Amino acid sequence: MNQDFIPWYLRQEIVESYESWYQGPDGQRMDRLEKKVLRSLIEPLAPKNLLEIGAGTAHFTRWFEQELGLSMIGLDLSPLMLAEARKYWDGMLIQADAAALPFVDKSFDAVAMITCFEYMPDPIKVLREASRVARRGMIIGLMNRWSVATLRRRIQELMGKNPFYKNAHFYSLPEIQQLLKQALGDRIAEVRWGSTLFPKGIPIETARLPFGNFLGLAVHLQEVHDGTIPRGAG
Numbered sequence: 001m002n003q004d005f006i007p008w009y010l011r012q013e014i015v016e017s018y019e020s021w022y023q024g025p026d027g028q029r030m031d032r033l034e035k036k037v038l039r040s041l042i043e044p045l046a047p048k049n050l051l052e053i054g055a056g057t058a059h060f061t062r063w064f065e066q067e068l069g070l071s072m073i074g075l076d077l078s079p080l081m082l083a084e085a086r087k088y089w090d091g092m093l094i095q096a097d098a099a100a101l102p103f104v105d106k107s108f109d110a111v112a113m114i115t116c117f118e119y120m121p122d123p124i125k126v127l128r129e130a131s132r133v134a135r136r137g138m139i140i141g142l143m144n145r146w147s148v149a150t151l152r153r154r155i156q157e158l159m160g161k162n163p164f165y166k167n168a169h170f171y172s173l174p175e176i177q178q179l180l181k182q183a184l185g186d187r188i189a190e191v192r193w194g195s196t197l198f199p200k201g202i203p204i205e206t207a208r209l210p211f212g213n214f215l216g217l218a219v220h221l222q223e224v225h226d227g228t229i230p231r232g233a234g
C-alpha cells in the first residue's frame with residue numbers, strides 16, 4: 001500500500017461527517033435492519049456488559065446501552081473517531097488497537113465488532129484478543145463480500161471514487177467461518193449468523209442469506225478453565 005495512504009478514520013474532514021450518514025434515508029434503513037440482526041444474535045448470549053471494539057462515533061455503543069441495557073465500554077484506534085463519539089456519548093471510551101487489548105483475560109461477558117473487522121490487518125490476532133477478554137462470546141457485524149452493496153463499493157473504490165475501502169478486506173460467510181475456526185479452534189461452542197437483505201420494497205428485511213448486505217455472527221465460546229489452553233487456539 002502507498003506509504004502516504006491515510007485511512008479515512010484518521011482524516012478529520014471525513015470523520016466529522018461520519019455520524020450524519022446514519023441520518024440519511026439509506027443510513028436510517030440500514031441502521032434499523034442491522035440493529036434487528038444484532039439484537040437477535042446478542043440476546044441468547046445474554047451479556048450484562050460488553051466491550052465494543054472499533055466503536056467509532058459510539059453509534060452502536062449508545063444503542064447497546066440505551067436499548068439493550070448493557071454496561072458498555074467503547075474502544076477505537078482513531079482519536080478522531082473517539083473525539084466525535086464524545087459529542088454523542090459520555091460513557092467510557094478507550095483508544096487502543098484491537099490487536100493488543102488493554103484488558104486482562106475474561107474482562108467482559110461479550111465483545112462486539114461492527115463493520116470494523118474489515119480494516120484490521122491481522123484478523124487472527126484480533127479474533128484471539130477478542131476471545132481472550134470475552135467470557136461468553138462475541139458478535140461480529142460485516143459488510144458481506146458476496147453482496148450487491150459490496151460489489152458496488154469495490155467498483156467505486158477501483159474507480160477512485162470512494163475513500164472508504166482502500167485498506168478494507170471484505171469477508172464472505174465461508175471465509176469468516178474458516179478464519180474463526182483457524183483463530184479459535186475448539187474454543188468455539190457454536191456460531192450463529194443472520195443477515196440483512198438489500199432490495200428495497202420487499203416485505204422480508206432480515207434472513208439467513210449468504211448474499212445479504214450485512215452479515216452478523218454470534219460466536220459462543222466454550223468455558224475456559226484457568227490453566228487450560230484450548231486446542232487449536234494456541
Ligand SMILES: C[S@@+](CC[C@H](N)C(=O)[O-])C[C@H]1O[C@@H](n2cnc3c(N)ncnc32)[C@H](O)[C@@H]1O
Nearest residue numbers: 009054055056076077078081097098114116119
Ligand atoms: C466503519 S467504522 C465503524 C464504526 C462503528 N462500529 C459503526 O458501525 O458505526 C470502523 C472503525 O474501526 C476503527 N478501527 C480500524 N482499525 C482498528 C483497530 N486496529 N483497532 C481498533 N479500531 C479500529 C476505525 O477507527 C473506525 O472507527
